[in-house]
Amino acid sequence: MADKPMLPELMKAHGVSRRGFLKYCASLTSLMALSPAMMPRVAHALENAPRPSVIWLSFQECTGCTESITRSHAPTIEDLIFNAVSLDYHHTLQAASGHQAEAAREKAMKDNWGKYVLVVDGSIPIKNEGFSCIAGISNLQMLKDTAAGAAAIVSVGTCAAFGGIPHANPNPTGAVAVSEIIKDKPIINVPGCPPIPVVMTGVLAHFLTFGVPELDELGRPKAFYGETIHDRCYRRPFYDKGMFAEGFDDEGAREGWCLYKLGCKGPTTKSVCATLKWNNGTSFPIEAGHPCLGCTEPDFWDNGGFYKPLSVPAGDYRKLGLAAVGAGAVAGAAGAVLARAGKAKAAAAHENVDAHDLEKKS
Amino acid sequence: MNNPNFDLLMWARGPGFDIALIIFAAGIVLRIVEIIVLGRKKDLAPAKGNGVAQGIKTIFSRSIPRKGLVHYAPITYIGGYIFHLGFFIAFFFFGAHIVFLDELLGFSQWWPEAISFQWPAFGRVIIESAVALAVLAMIALMYTRLTDPVRRALSTFDDYLVWVLSILPMVTGYIAVNKLFGDPVFMLALHILSVELLMIAFPFTKLMHAFTFVMARYYNGSIQGRKGAES
Numbered sequence: 001m002a003d004k005p006m007l008p009e010l011m012k013a014h015g016v017s018r019r020g021f022l023k024y025c026a027s028l029t030s031l032m033a034l035s036p037a038m039m040p041r042v043a044h045a046l047e048n049a050p051r052p053s054v055i056w057l058s059f060q061e062c063t064g065c066t067e068s069i070t071r072s073h074a075p076t077i078e079d080l081i082f083n084a085v086s087l088d089y090h091h092t093l094q095a096a097s098g099h100q101a102e103a104a105r106e107k108a109m110k111d112n113w114g115k116y117v118l119v120v121d122g123s124i125p126i127k128n129e130g131f132s133c134i135a136g137i138s139n140l141q142m143l144k145d146t147a148a149g150a151a152a153i154v155s156v157g158t159c160a161a162f163g164g165i166p167h168a169n170p171n172p173t174g175a176v177a178v179s180e181i182i183k184d185k186p187i188i189n190v191p192g193c194p195p196i197p198v199v200m201t202g203v204l205a206h207f208l209t210f211g212v213p214e215l216d217e218l219g220r221p222k223a224f225y226g227e228t229i230h231d232r233c234y235r236r237p238f239y240d241k242g243m244f245a246e247g248f249d250d251e252g253a254r255e256g257w258c259l260y261k262l263g264c265k266g267p268t269t270k271s272v273c274a275t276l277k278w279n280n281g282t283s284f285p286i287e288a289g290h291p292c293l294g295c296t297e298p299d300f301w302d303n304g305g306f307y308k309p310l311s312v313p314a315g316d317y318r319k320l321g322l323a324a325v326g327a328g329a330v331a332g333a334a335g336a337v338l339a340r341a342g343k344a345k346a347a348a349a350h351e352n353v354d355a356h357d358l359e360k361k362s
Numbered sequence: 363m364n365n366p367n368f369d370l371l372m373w374a375r376g377p378g379f380d381i382a383l384i385i386f387a388a389g390i391v392l393r394i395v396e397i398i399v400l401g402r403k404k405d406l407a408p409a410k411g412n413g414v415a416q417g418i419k420t421i422f423s424r425s426i427p428r429k430g431l432v433h434y435a436p437i438t439y440i441g442g443y444i445f446h447l448g449f450f451i452a453f454f455f456f457g458a459h460i461v462f463l464d465e466l467l468g469f470s471q472w473w474p475e476a477i478s479f480q481w482p483a484f485g486r487v488i489i490e491s492a493v494a495l496a497v498l499a500m501i502a503l504m505y506t507r508l509t510d511p512v513r514r515a516l517s518t519f520d521d522y523l524v525w526v527l528s529i530l531p532m533v534t535g536y537i538a539v540n541k542l543f544g545d546p547v548f549m550l551a552l553h554i555l556s557v558e559l560l561m562i563a564f565p566f567t568k569l570m571h572a573f574t575f576v577m578a579r580y581y582n583g584s585i586q587g588r589k590g591a592e593s
């Protein structure tokens with residue numbers, strides 16, 4: 001690692017001023033939900049952070065996560081941070097392939113045993129290991145081997161974090177998340193389909209400076225997954241006023257009203273989409289007129305349909321309901337007929353009694 | 363990896379709702395059909411007044427308290443009105459409930475040209491004030507039930523159960539929408555589950571009055587009407 005330049009040298013080479021760097025550190029500090037007083041520590045840590053080797057493994061995935069992180073607009077400092085880590089293996093981005101590439105991975109592992117960061121995107125098939133292999137090595141085997149020497153694992157994207165789309169019903173490959181296989185390493189889940197680039201680089205930066213960030217019960221950094229999209233949505237005033245788009249091309253849609261009735265999952269989805277936004281803060285799905293799909297949550301693919309509002313039943317209840325109405329009607333009629341028969345019987349069994357009879361009986 | 367809160371929510375929206383709907387729909391239809399099929403003994407006496415007109419009138423007139431009764435039991439009357447109105451406003455005019463009712467009863471599916479058949483939703487201020495007032499009214503009603511010895515003696519398990527089942531959806535809904543505490547997904551799941559409990563108890567408790575009050579009032583009114591009496 002000694003031959004790799006430290007961050008200040010890289011900054012100089014890319015023409016980034018110290019002022020620019022400090023500004024970046026300030027925004028990073030607030031991004032990571034740290035107190036502003038921590039800013040100098042962030043700057044110091046970033047400047048002196050040893051640059052860990054990063055091994056990036058891609059399993060059952062669509063390369064969307066890599067696409068997303070490479071779209072973190074160049075030449076931002078996020079990019080530099082990303083460049084500043086020593087990305088020793090990433091088979092989409094590296095030129096080498098096949099056995100050569102695997103040799104690079106093995107070398108990086110050996111040189112940095114116990115210290116490298118393992119980034120994973122994609123889920124791991126366990127129904128049959130052979131469903132997904134790289135250079136003849138199954139994903140499961142590669143993950144186990146590589147995780148053994150990692151300091152920490154970052155599961156990037158919903159597939160690696162929660163199983164994602166390969167895990168969706170009926171899950172033909174038996175796809176599982178990294179955390180289902182590796183139990184003895186710190187794992188940071190950075191879900192999203194894909195995650196926001198700044199969130200990915202932010203988590204890496206946090207790891208470089210202060211180690212593993214504070215995580216929620218699903219292993220997600222609280223700084224980025226602490227609030228729902230609904231909490232910060234700019235369409236929220238319309239939700240509160242009860243003004244909803246009912247279709248994709250009605251007046252409400254044109255006026256930018258709330259998308260709840262079109263199936264928006266913002267109220268149950270934790271992510272910073274509404275504040276950090278995408279494509280350099282240009283927009284996010286709801287701003288583009290599409291309801292949130294809830295992609296940072298486990299099983300988002302199976303959570304009752306993208307266009308079904310959250311308050312609507314998810315099952316096929318209609319037939320059941322009609323059957324229940326029919327059954328209820330039959331049972332009710334039968335009950336009443338029985339009661340009537342009982343009444344008729346009682347009437348038939350009725351004896352006329354007068355006062356004399358009563359006196360006789362007593 | 364699963365999110366247990368989300369799994370609970372999906373259970374509530376899926377199988378939980380199916381179970382509740384079956385019991386709710388079958389139970390209500392059963393009881394109504396039973397009442398109708400049982401019927402009434404034919405009244406052979408000549409009618410002295412118009413039973414039908416008086417019956418229909420009574421359906422509405424019983425919503426207005428008798429003179430003097432408001433003074434006699436103000437909390438019961440005023441609290442009762444506030445609770446019912448608040449519950450109706452929250453149930454029928456909150457946006458999320460409107461889509462639910464529309465999906466369940468299929469207005470916009472059976473009548474596709476009216477895709478915006480859905481009635482307008484009320485804003486947060488109205489809905490939440492209605493819910494808050496309804497909850498306060500229910501607490502006041504429970505207070506009189508517990509402190510008035512006569513009402514207390516008349517109260518049954520059914521009364522307390524229905525009180526709890528009716529107040530729960532309002533409280534959990536308020537908490538879920540305002541994210542007062544707890545995980546928002548979990549609170550939403552609790553809200554839906556509390557409604558499902560209410561649905562299940564519905565046909566077997568006094569909650570049935572929401573459906574039978576029309577029949578019952580008509581029945582009483584028409585008997586009096588036939589006899590030529592006011593009701």
Ligand code: SF4
Nearest residue numbers: 230233258259264266
């Ligand atoms: S568009 Fe979605 S996230 Fe935004 S206010 Fe409406 S429901 Fe909430």
